[in-house]
Amino acid sequence: MSGTSLRVAVVGAGIAGATCARTLADAGHAVQVFDKSRGVGGRMSTRRVTLDSADADAVLGLDHGTPCFAVTGAEFLDFVEQGQRAGLLARWTPRLASHSAGLPGGVMWVATPDMPALCRALLKDLPLRTLCTVDGVRRSGATWSLESAGATVADGFDAVALAIPPQQAAALLGVHRPDWAARAQAVPMLPVWVLMGTTDAPATGCDWDLALPASGPLALVVRNDAKPARAVLAGQAQWVVHATPDWTGAHLDTPADQVQAMLQAALADCVGDALAWRFAAVHRWLYATLAAAPGDEPADGAWWDAGMGLGVCGDALAGGGVEGAWRSGRALAALVTAAASGDQT
Numbered sequence: 001m002s003g004t005s006l007r008v009a010v011v012g013a014g015i016a017g018a019t020c021a022r023t024l025a026d027a028g029h030a031v032q033v034f035d036k037s038r039g040v041g042g043r044m045s046t047r048r049v050t051l052d053s054a055d056a057d058a059v060l061g062l063d064h065g066t067p068c069f070a071v072t073g074a075e076f077l078d079f080v081e082q083g084q085r086a087g088l089l090a091r092w093t094p095r096l097a098s099h100s101a102g103l104p105g106g107v108m109w110v111a112t113p114d115m116p117a118l119c120r121a122l123l124k125d126l127p128l129r130t131l132c133t134v135d136g137v138r139r140s141g142a143t144w145s146l147e148s149a150g151a152t153v154a155d156g157f158d159a160v161a162l163a164i165p166p167q168q169a170a171a172l173l174g175v176h177r178p179d180w181a182a183r184a185q186a187v188p189m190l191p192v193w194v195l196m197g198t199t200d201a202p203a204t205g206c207d208w209d210l211a212l213p214a215s216g217p218l219a220l221v222v223r224n225d226a227k228p229a230r231a232v233l234a235g236q237a238q239w240v241v242h243a244t245p246d247w248t249g250a251h252l253d254t255p256a257d258q259v260q261a262m263l264q265a266a267l268a269d270c271v272g273d274a275l276a277w278r279f280a281a282v283h284r285w286l287y288a289t290l291a292a293a294p295g296d297e298p299a300d301g302a303w304w305d306a307g308m309g310l311g312v313c314g315d316a317l318a319g320g321g322v323e324g325a326w327r328s329g330r331a332l333a334a335l336v337t338a339a340a341s342g343d344q345t
């Protein structure tokens, strides 16, 4: 590495990667972002659904990744409030179901009009390549190249930032930093089956937006249409339902149609209504959330090898969740920038 402006490849366009890329670009580095998905946002995701309706096609978005997030740190609150002023984030104070096990506590936040909106805004005007699964990172001389499906997709980078879940990062790290690969592989991540869909409004009525059932297969039930800036269809209810990690673990390989039927039945029990479904789908997240902070998190919230120009960030390195991912992305960008400045002296 030389000079203060580095060419940096950021792999992963979730909140960690988007934050890292934006912070690096603002510091004057030339950043290119790669993601395997069609869009950005990672686990801050929204499934777009077109429903047949009597009048016209109704398009709505169901937030099947993180439904909302909390804010604890002052710096993150500052960032979130800036996002609110820019119309990208909104406060949400859901009405809790009386049969809920516990309260998430405090105000929650959602991105608007959908969850990936925040990452889209952070990545605005940055070079981005989607539908590109990076399956190898190669160092030749002082620069890095990225590989996908046996071909080099980009090269000439001074540094690579991996902003992907730890188990996926491990596969790319093995050759370069086997110690990191082993640590990443060991990070405990929880899987979650998610049911999303729309029904006719429950006949029993439903005076809550969020439920945390105390027992059974469901961990969380969200009325997606009660969140700020979401489409509301008259006479209908929109649901996003998370199974518990234990239930998910026991049904990891159960066919999706069976999982869907079981979660629909569990939701009907929770709501106290048979529910007439208009649309339903399930999604299995293998690495949804951090099980618990591993206890050996890096103090900076990111891993950085200045000698190689290789770094890792993501929720798992900074306590988990959207806030952890944001902190980690920023931390890695700061480490890269500090190393670049140090090179000049």
Ligand SMILES: Cc1cc2nc3c(=O)[nH]c(=O)nc-3n(C[C@H](O)[C@H](O)[C@H](O)COP(=O)(O)OP(=O)(O)OC[C@H]3O[C@@H](n4cnc5c(N)ncnc54)[C@H](O)[C@@H]3O)c2cc1C
Residues within 6 Å of the ligand: 011, 012, 013, 014, 015, 016, 017, 034, 035, 036, 037, 040, 041, 042, 043, 044, 064, 065, 066, 067, 068, 069, 070, 132, 133, 134, 135, 163, 164, 165, 168, 192, 194, 242, 285, 287, 288, 289, 313, 314, 315, 316, 320, 321, 322, 323, 325
């Ligand atoms: C169901 C669910 C519920 C959640 N609930 C909450 C909650 O209530 N509160 C909270 O704070 N957080 C919650 N989270 C967690 C939160 O969404 C994550 O902590 C955060 O979004 C992680 O951001 P990230 O950038 O670290 O990773 P990700 O969002 O996973 O981003 C990684 C990106 O890398 C891409 N990628 C992966 N491998 C490759 C590859 N080889 N090549 C190219 N691209 C690749 C992926 O497509 C993805 O876009 C929840 C998550 C889920 C799934």
